[in-house]
Amino acid sequence: MKHEPQNVAVLNAPASGGRWAAGEDPVKRQQILEGAKRVFMKMGFDAASMNDVTREAGVSKGTLYVYFANKEDLFSAMMDSERAHFVANIRTVLADDADMATSLYDCGMVFVTHITSDKTMNAMRTIIGVRERMPSLCQGFFKGPENLRTVLRDFLQRQAALGRVEIEDFDMAARQFLEMAGGGYFKLRLFGDLETPPSKEEIDYVVRGALRVFVKAYGTEQKCPD
Structure with a gap:
């Protein structure tokens, strides 16, 4: 049965109907x-x-x-919020009813643009700086119950069910696409070898290359987007 969406204001209202x-x-x-x-x-x-x-x-x-409760609690909540927002954006990009190759291309563009941004670089350096004191925070941020890799893995599983790809190890396939799409930019940015984010044209070039290899390896009949 299809449920009608509820009004957002009602969902976000205090349970008591008064003040929070x-x-x-x-x-x-x-x-x-x-x-x-x-x-x-x-x-x-x-x-x-x-x-x-x-x-x-x-x-x-x-x-x-x-x-x-304290600064550690606040920092952890902030990082969880940032991760959740990014994962939600990726989930939107990887729509089930869209062309698979186009969805993967859009995912790659969003992914690389995000991980090479000044905001992400600052966040990563901050996390690395507290790793010794807050190891669970760092592990949770990168692994988490849901992250970019798990969302992409689930997308590939759905695509396989539709006959669009043939994949034995979905987790590995998701990792392979992300590594290829990343093009090494993340490490170059993190360690200062690349002072500014790569241009959109550079990211497009690398992501399209990654997509060609991925579709060649796993696709059944998909073509890369023009």
Whole structure:
């Protein structure tokens, strides 16, 4: 049975129908996370303080601690939010009813543009800086229950069910496509060998090359997008 979508305002309303209980307002929580992101990306984890976040987010210290117990909790929540947003974008790109090769191309473009951006580079360097003290955060960010690789793997499994690809190891195939599409840009950016993100034309060239190899290896009748 098909269910009609509910009104977003109703879904996001307080259960009581009145004011949000302390620490439960999603708009206020997002306001804090956005402020924290600006602070952490600018100052790094160690230099940033909860006071810096209160000023940037425009909330009181009391409000901040209602939502997040400490700086580690806030940082972890911020990274989870960023990952979830990126994964949601990739899931949208990998639509079931779209042409497979076009979907993979769009996925590659979004992926490489994201991982080579200044914002992602700052985030990765911040995470690396706290790895010794917060190993579970780093492991969760890269592995997580759902990430780019798992979304791509699930997409490929659905495509195989439709007869569009023949793949024995879906996890490996997803990794192969991402490695080829990445073109080594991530490491070059992370370690400073490439000071600015590659151009859209450069990314397009590498992603199309990765797609040609991938479709040649696994596709049954797909053609690469023009």
